[in-house]
Amino acid sequence: MSDFIVSARKYRPATFSSVVGQQHITSTLKNAIERGQLAHAYLFCGPRGVGKTTCARIFAKAINCLTPEGAEACNGCESCRSFNEGRSLNIHELDAASNNSVEDIRTLIEQVRIIPQVGRFSVFIIDEVHMLSAAAFNAFLKTLEEPPAHAIFILATTEKHKIIPTILSRCQIYDFNRIRVEDAVEYLKFIASAEHIEADEESLNLIAQKADGGMRDALSMFDKAVSFCGQRLDYRNVAQTLNVLDYDTYFGLTQLLLEGNWVDALVAFDVVLSKGFSGQTFMAGLNRHMRDLLMAKRPETLRLIEMTGTLLERYRAQAQACQVEFLFRAISVLTELDGKIRQSSSQRLLVELGLMKIAGLGQKKNDTLTSSAEYPLPELTSRPAASAPATATAEPATAVPTAAAPAATVTPETAAARVKAAAAPVSAAKAKDSVAPTAQPGSGQPARSEPPAAPTAPAPPTVRPAADPDSGSAPQPATQPARPVRRPLISGTSLAALLGDADNSDEELSQGEAADEPESPEVDPDCAAKLERARDRILELIRERRPRFVPAFERMTYRDNVLAVSVPTTELRDEILRSKTGMLMRIAELAGTTGRIELEVTVNEQIAAARPIKLEDRVKYITEKNPLVAELRKALDLEVE
Numbered sequence: 001m002s003d004f005i006v007s008a009r010k011y012r013p014a015t016f017s018s019v020v021g022q023q024h025i026t027s028t029l030k031n032a033i034e035r036g037q038l039a040h041a042y043l044f045c046g047p048r049g050v051g052k053t054t055c056a057r058i059f060a061k062a063i064n065c066l067t068p069e070g071a072e073a074c075n076g077c078e079s080c081r082s083f084n085e086g087r088s089l090n091i092h093e094l095d096a097a098s099n100n101s102v103e104d105i106r107t108l109i110e111q112v113r114i115i116p117q118v119g120r121f122s123v124f125i126i127d128e129v130h131m132l133s134a135a136a137f138n139a140f141l142k143t144l145e146e147p148p149a150h151a152i153f154i155l156a157t158t159e160k161h162k163i164i165p166t167i168l169s170r171c172q173i174y175d176f177n178r179i180r181v182e183d184a185v186e187y188l189k190f191i192a193s194a195e196h197i198e199a200d201e202e203s204l205n206l207i208a209q210k211a212d213g214g215m216r217d218a219l220s221m222f223d224k225a226v227s228f229c230g231q232r233l234d235y236r237n238v239a240q241t242l243n244v245l246d247y248d249t250y251f252g253l254t255q256l257l258l259e260g261n262w263v264d265a266l267v268a269f270d271v272v273l274s275k276g277f278s279g280q281t282f283m284a285g286l287n288r289h290m291r292d293l294l295m296a297k298r299p300e301t302l303r304l305i306e307m308t309g310t311l312l313e314r315y316r317a318q319a320q321a322c323q324v325e326f327l328f329r330a331i332s333v334l335t336e337l338d339g340k341i342r343q344s345s346s347q348r349l350l351v352e353l354g355l356m357k358i359a360g361l362g363q364k365k366n367d368t369l370t371s372s373a374e375y376p377l378p379e380l381t382s383r384p385a386a387s388a389p390a391t392a393t394a395e396p397a398t399a400v401p402t403a404a405a406p407a408a409t410v411t412p413e414t415a416a417a418r419v420k421a422a423a424a425p426v427s428a429a430k431a432k433d434s435v436a437p438t439a440q441p442g443s444g445q446p447a448r449s450e451p452p453a454a455p456t457a458p459a460p461p462t463v464r465p466a467a468d469p470d471s472g473s474a475p476q477p478a479t480q481p482a483r484p485v486r487r488p489l490i491s492g493t494s495l496a497a498l499l500g501d502a503d504n505s506d507e508e509l510s511q512g513e514a515a516d517e518p519e520s521p522e523v524d525p526d527c528a529a530k531l532e533r534a535r536d537r538i539l540e541l542i543r544e545r546r547p548r549f550v551p552a553f554e555r556m557t558y559r560d561n562v563l564a565v566s567v568p569t570t571e572l573r574d575e576i577l578r579s580k581t582g583m584l585m586r587i588a589e590l591a592g593t594t595g596r597i598e599l600e601v602t603v604n605e606q607i608a609a610a611r612p613i614k615l616e617d618r619v620k621y622i623t624e625k626n627p628l629v630a631e632l633r634k635a636l637d638l639e640v641e
Helices: 023-035 052-064 078-084 102-112 134-145 181-194 201-211 215-229 235-242 247-258 262-274 279-295 299-304 309-320 324-340 347-366 412-422 426-434 495-516 527-533 535-545 547-554 570-578 580-591 615-625 628-636
Strands: 041-045 091-095 122-127 151-157 172-175 557-559 562-567 598-603
Touching: 023 052, 041 052, 052 078, 052 091, 052 122, 052 151, 091 102, 102 122, 102 134, 181 201, 181 215, 201 215, 201 235, 201 309, 215 235, 247 262, 247 279, 247 309, 247 347, 262 279, 262 347, 279 299, 279 309, 279 324, 279 347, 324 347, 527 535, 527 557, 527 580, 535 547, 535 580, 547 562, 547 570, 562 570, 570 580, 570 598, 580 598, 615 628
Parallel strands: 041 151, 041 172, 091 122, 122 151, 562 598
Antiparallel strands: 557 562
């Protein structure tokens, strides 16, 4: 038979100093022992596997030690040896999950009366105390409140909220914390060193995180990993043993998303699914990875990551390559999908859609086409000064720039001249725009006219060839009209000029409104009569298309071409008005009217108050609506109540 003992039992702490991650509890208990301030009842509560029962046993052994070393037991006296060998008569452990009746509490009360044979106190450790029945709690109240001087009760539970307040008020309550990943990793290193097992830090981090704050769970996973890997714990083998996704999966996938490579990201997700992991598990892990990267961006939040050693450095390195905006949006997308994936009929498609969205964020970050250096702002194009003559006569030395000509360099003096030209007086700008350019005599260029109110660019000047100095001939007029210059993106007209032109346009529009206003549609003089004759057909149409509108249209009235209905609520009025156009077209078609029909909907709250209130009125109302209800009452012999 093998002598193997699981690590959770073999390395169970035997002193307060060896308890992991509960310094606030052990310090308080040690001080109470040293000062002799012992309460008669304690309540230890917290998650599973954090040391509640262990601290209760250490505390019971320490207060019964005959030769204590400060607050610690000596492990050499008779009381300590009997406790270590499991034969102590002073320490009693009771499992409340299987001893939860009133009879069990009565037996406990009888044991409390017995004076301890060795030591000073009889300690009663009741584990899972929340499993006691309500009657058992009530039977235990008196003894818990006023026990004998030699009796001390230590209650342990994982669900403090299930314990009645009268029990809580009689105990000193100690809340145990979840064990941090750093503390769990350090204790696993100690055990691995004692067992001569080589383990990398990433493997121990993975075990500690999987344990979720429970040291007993971490030690059980450690034993399982040792059984699979042998004397050397490898990170990948440990991840395979614990059936968790390794960190490399998330680091590699995040790099693909940063590059905008959604194709390889979907392939990597398919590999994850082929290993047996669900999409929800993968998405939760990726969301946690993004959160850890966000925390690694700043030194102030670095301590919020439960990582140590080389793994923490990997997070810091990848966090430097991620923008905060990218991480914010990725976490937002993954959190939104986490709330939808449980109700989704296609979880895989939902996760793939989320990966493509995040990859789109990474692609947008790496896209250089939106850089301001690639698309500079256009240069300001000024108009000619307002003081120039308002004619289309071209200057002899002016030439139209072509596409091949290099762009002029903008200097501070040029920019100032352009701003000055743009701020020309309003009257000059209006005069220039209102004068139509004329053809230069002998130039062959046709005259053009511009609308007076439109602030267009000035007519392009006509290019005249310079005289040949060798021939001595005079310059000849151009026979081809100059190409029109494209209208500048930014106008040189001042804001006041534009407002003035807009005022002129408004005046012209108001003058022409009378002529352009369409005539009002005709009204059928027999509209009311036609609607009354078609009343039944209109109601039949409403019953078929809009059953909710039937009570309102049953009371409809007619006034010339106006169809008036009354409704009890504004909600119903708004609903009718939303369907107004389609209904009026069908009603006009059924009634055969040729003119316009108007719909008037008013809210009358008295319609709602006219509904049957009394029981007899309700029965009468229902019977009038459906006579078969009366026959059903008789057949089933039903009472009105």
